[in-house]
Amino acid sequence: MRVIIVGGGIAGLATAWSLQKSGVQVTLLEQGPLPNPQASSVDDHRLIRYPYGPRLGFTRMVGDAYAAWDEMWADLGERHYVETGTLVLGGPADAYNKATVATLAHAGHTVDWLTEAELARDYPLLEEAAIATGGFRMNSGGALRCGRIVQALARHLAFLGADLRPHSPVVDVDPVLAQVTLSDSTRLTADAVVVTAGAWATKLLPALASTLTPSRQVIVYVAPPPETVATWQRMPMLLNIGENNAGFYLVPPIPGTGLKIGDHRFSRTGDPDAPRTATIAEARAVLEQCRGQIRNLDAYRILEPKACFYTVEPHESFVFHQQDKLLAVSACSGHGFKFGSIIGKTAASLVQGQRDLAEVKHWATGV
């Protein structure tokens, strides 16, 4: 069997990894360099953690994703994961956290609710207001070093003989013929085409625009006050999510990376091909999300605001759209990297007719 994959982010590369293990001949077309720094999948890190609000399916999927990452590390001979643990801010009175903990319990995970005194003792960088509200801790959760992962996957696939073609923008897909047309008018045909084009998916397949919206997201790297650096290096990831997926997430500095803060809210605007500069004002707005949560916030210096793109699906589900010999996959809504390993395996199974589309679509809702 021969399969063409369009897009070399984590979804495309992990699909290629899984297909190649089954003996499928893979051609992967990437519009830019491979990896492409414009892709969602290329940054220092992406978080993986069990707390997922009331979504039992996603909570369970995290365990499956961890297993698939382990399988990938074994194949790559490299492990690109740093466990930090997870601290979720907000007490048991918070409806979202209450639902999260009930769902975690259903999936077999226990959490440590922390008293005010325990939070003050263990996390002195938190503001009194955050400490008074409460929170819970899990030992699991950490950072997937995403840029290194996609680089290692591309290297591994090339070594095993996959046909990887950077700088090969696809401008058209024919689902019936399983044929793609490149910008230089070259046509390539296979037995199936998988489109994993991230935030560009709706440009190539406009029919997906009814489901997927590109979303420009700003993150900020900050320099904490020097006297707090050593403490930050021992901190878990911080999540302050709450209802409607508002709030912030914070990635503590793991070796070779800085302190990163991101905003859970979706912008649902922007063009992934437009200039990517983010302003200091935008970065400050992200940092302000931490006001009342992190002590002495005004002493944190903005180092690097960054704009990045992903697509948003209204229910934050993943998308598996099959039409004739085309499978379009969107690992979207700002939470797809952690599941990249399992999404690649799932896409590979669908292409090979080993899983049922309706069952996969339900799985992808994370309910």
Ligand SMILES: Cc1cc2nc3c(=O)[nH]c(=O)nc-3n(C[C@H](O)[C@H](O)[C@H](O)COP(=O)(O)OP(=O)(O)OC[C@H]3O[C@@H](n4cnc5c(N)ncnc54)[C@H](O)[C@@H]3O)c2cc1C
């Ligand atoms: C700021 C930010 C923070 C995030 N944090 C987290 C997190 O903590 N945890 C988590 O799990 N997820 C997180 N995510 C989401 C995660 O990064 C994405 O869900 C995931 O990387 C999407 O992977 P992908 O392969 O679908 O898309 P991408 O990585 O964007 O890859 C798509 C690729 O397709 C290529 N392409 C597009 N069109 C064409 C074409 N026509 N021809 C050829 N190639 C094409 C693109 O150049 C690109 O390389 C975050 C995302 C962002 C932006």
